[in-house]
Amino acid sequence: MPRPAEAALLSTSLIPTDNSTYEALPLVDSESLQALITHEALNASALELFAIANASVKEYGHPTRVIGSGGHYKTLGWIEKQLKNMSDYYTYEKQEFKALNGMVFNHSLSVNGVKVLDEKPFQLTPAAHVYWADLVVIDNLGCEDIDYAPLNASLSTNTVALIKRGECPFGNKSSLAGKWGASAALIYDPESDEIITGTLGTPTNTTVGTLGISKTLAESLIAQKNAGVPLKINMFIAAYVGFIKTKNIIATTIHGDQDNIVALGAHSDSVEAGPGINDDGSGTISLLNVAAQLTNFKINNAVRFAWWAAEEEGLLGSNFYAYNLTALENSKIRLFMDYDMMASPNFEYQVYNGSNELNPPGSEELKQLYIDYYESKGLPWVLIPFDGRSDYVGFIETGIPAGGIAAGAEGKNSQNGEVLDKCYHALCDDVTNLNWDAFLTNTQLIAHSVATYANSLEGFPLREPPKVASSADVPYKFNLHGNFYIM
Template sequence: MYHLASLLALSAVVAATNLGQRPLVDHQTSALKKNLVSSEALEALILEENLLKRAEDLYKIAELGIEEYNHPTRVVGSPGHYGTVDYIYKTIADLDDYYTLSNQTFNAVVGTVFEARLVIGDREPLSANPFALTPPTYKKEPVFGDLVLVKNWGCEASDYPKGVKGAIALIVRGTCSFGDKSALAGKAGAVAAVIYNDQPFFPLSGTLGSPSPDHVATFGISNEDAMPYIMKLKDGKEVDASAYIDSIVTDSPATNVIAQTKGGDQDNCVMVGAHSDSVSAGPGINDDGSGTISLLEVATHLTNFNVNNCVRFAWWAGEEEGLLGSDYYVSQLSPDENIKIRIFMDYDMMASPNFAYQIYDANNKVNPVGSEELRELYKAWYTKNGLNYTMIPFDGRSDYDAFIKNGIPGGGIATGAEGVKTPEEETMFGGEAGVWYDPCYHQLCDDVSNLAMDAFIVNTKAHSIATYAWSLNGFPKRVASKSEEATPQNSLPDAYRAEYHGPHLII
C-alpha cells in the first residue's frame, strides 16, 4: 500500500474533483421527476472542461508511483493504480443512491523486464524483444549455446530435436501460442528460446501468457533478422548465441470496480467497460485514462435520467498484463448472470493525438449475434454527425475478448494506438500520415498533453449507451444453451480466433 502522504494527496484529488463534477440534479429527488434518457440529452451534458479536469486528476494520481518507479505510472500493483481504483470508487459512491457499487478483487500476474540482451553469431538483432511475462535466464545471468532450428511450427514435442538440450531454440511464429512454444522448448531442455515472425517487415513482440514452470527466457525477432541464421543452419553451419534476461513475474492483488444502475430492467443489462491501469512505462492518460474518464463522465450525468434497461459500468484492472480483470469477471459469471448482459461496449483510447474514428469490425458471422447491430449503430451515429470513420480488426486487443468468447455480443470504438495513419486517413481525419495514431503509446509522454480533446469529447457522447438504456427493441435476444452447465451462447461460431489477448500478440 502507499504512504500517508500519498493517501492525503489522493483524498485532495478526489475532493477537488467532486466539487463542480456533481450531477445537475439532487439524487434524493424522486425518479418519477426525471426524464427517460435520450442520446441527445445525455450528449449535451458532456463538457470538454470536465474531461480535461479528470485527466489532470489522473495524472496527479499517477505521480503516486514516482517513489517506486521513478516516474508517474498507474500500472497494476502500483500506488498509482491503487489510487486510480480509489478515485473511481469514490467518484461513483458520491452519486448517492443511483448505482449499486462493488469491488471485485483478484490476483493479477505482473511481469517486469529490467534488462535483456540477445546475441546471435557476432551481432545483436535490432528487432530483439523479450516477451511479456518471460522468466529470466538461469540465475539472471547470460546463458550460452548453439542456435538450433526447431522443425515445423514448434507446437509438438517431436518438433524439438535432441540437439536443443542446452541450446537456444529458434522457432517460427504460428499455429500455437507463444507460451506453448516456450514451454515445449523448456521441456526439451533449451536454455532460452527465440521466436521469429513468419511475416516479413515486422518485429515480433507478444506475451507468454499464464506462467508455466516449463517456460524459458524468450525473445521475439523479425523475419528479416532470422533469415540469415536460418540459411546457415539449413546449410549445416553452426551458429552460436547468448541470451540474457533479468525479469520478475509476480502475483499482485488487483481490483475491478463495477457500478450498476438500480433503475431499469435488471435482467436486461447494457454493459460498458474501460481499463483502469496503465503500463509501467508511463501514466497512461490516453491509454486508458481516456476510457476511464469517459465512463466516469457518462456515469455521472446518467444520474439525471431514468433508464428502461439497467446500465452496468466496469473499470478493469490488469488489461495491460493480458486482459486479466475482464477475463476474471466473465469467468465468474453464472449462466444466468451471463445471459442478462445483452451487449458489451469497450472504451479503450478515446483521444489519440493523431486520431482516426475507429469502429471494431464485428459481425454476426464470426461473433455473437448482436455484435454487428452495435457496429452499425456506431456507423450511423458518425454519419449522422458528419464524421468519417474507419473499421479496425476485432482481434482480441481489448477487454471485449472474454465477452465474445463467452457468447456475449460486443464491440466498441477507439482512436488508434501504435498503428500508422494512412494518407487516406489523413484526408478523412486530419493529422499526419506515416505517424502513429498515438506517438506516445505505452511511453512516459502519455500525459495530459497527449489528448486530442476534439476526439475525446466526440467519443464520450455515449450514443450507444443511451440508445440501449432507452430500448433494446429489435436488438437480438440472447439465447440460452440447452445444457444447464454450459455457458449461454449466442450462436458463437468457431471462426472467432483472436491473435491478441490485450496489447500483446499471443500466437
C-alpha cells in the first residue's frame, strides 16, 4: 500500500550520549518488573485520566475522550508529558493522520406521536429529519440487497427501516437501507434488550441517519405491524460528520537491539458516549505504567509502546501505522501485543485465540505465553476469537505475529452469565467501572510479556518476509473488520 501524503512523523526526543547510568542497571526480568506495578499507581492514573475526560464537558455535555474532543487532545498531551520525563530511555514519534469525526448534538424518536425515551445515535451517523414516515421491517439481517425487498415493495416513498444487528457492519446496514430508499434506519439487537450503539464507519452516498433501539421496542413494533396497525415514525438527528487530524504516539527504547523490536499497543481514544476509563483508558494506563517501570532495567531487545488514535472509528490509527511501515521497518518488528480493556468489572481473563496455521508464525507462541501466565497464578482463562476486533488487525494483515488479552466488553461472563462490562461504550465507563484485581493482574501480565521478550526472543519464530497489504489482496483477512466489532 502506498504511503499517503498526509503521513507525518513529527517530533522525537533527543537521545542522550551518556550510557553509564543505563549500563549500571540490572537486566530486566519478569518478576522484578511485575513487582513494580501497583494498585496505587494504576488508581492515580485512572483518576488523572477521568479528570482529563472532563475537559470535554463544555462541548459535549459529558466527559469523553473521543477523537477531536478536548478530552482526547489532553489525553495525548498527558501521554507525551510522561514520555518526555523518560527521554533518557525512550524516543517518541507523533504520527498524524486524517480520521473521520462526528458529533451528534441532539436526537429524538417518536412512534405515532408518542415519544420514545430510550434510543441512542450511532457514531458517525449523518443528520436525519423524518416526519410521519412508514416503518418497514427488513428481512434477515439486512446485509444483502435482497433483504431490502420490503422497502422496494412499500407503496410509501417516506420510510424508516427496522433492521436486526448481526453478520455485517452497522454501516453496511445503514448504507443499504438508504440505497433502497429508506430515509432513516433503526437497529436493534435480537439477542439482548440493551439499546444498541456503535459506529457507522466511513459514510457512503447512501448512509442514512441511524438510531439504536431496544429489543423490547423493536419486537413491539414488529408485532403491531403484523397485526396491521399503521406505524408512523418521526425521527430527528442533528449531527455532522467530517475529517479531522489526530495522531498516534509511538515510543521506542533507545537501547536494545533495534533490529528485533518487541511492540505493544493500546488505543488512546474513547467513544463519544463516555470517558472510556476501561475502554481503553485501562490499556493506556497499563502501557504507561509498564513503560515507566521498564526504565529501571537494561534490555537486550528494543521495546516499542504505541498509543493509537481513532480505534473507535474503525481501527484507523493502528491500521494507518501498520500499512505505512516500509518493508525494512516491518521486518524489524518481531511481534505485536494488543491490550484493549484490562479492567472490566465482571471480567474474564480472555486470551486471543491466535494460531500459526491461520496467522503469522509466532501468534500461537504469544497465546501460550498468556495461558501459561494465568495458569501459573491458578487463574481461569478463556479463549476469544482472533477475529479482527481490535488494533492487532493491521499487524496480522502485514505479516507481523500478534496476540493479546482482554477482560471483556458487551459479551457475557461464561461463569455467571452477566455482562462483562455493563458500561461498555456508555457514560458510566468511569473510575467506578474498573475491577482492580483484573487491572493489576493484567498489567502485571503485560509487564511479564515485555520482560520476557525484551530479555530474549530465543525460540520465538523468525519473521517471515513482510506482507504488502493492498485493498485488493490483504493477507490474513478477517470476516469481521472495522466498524461492527470495535472495542
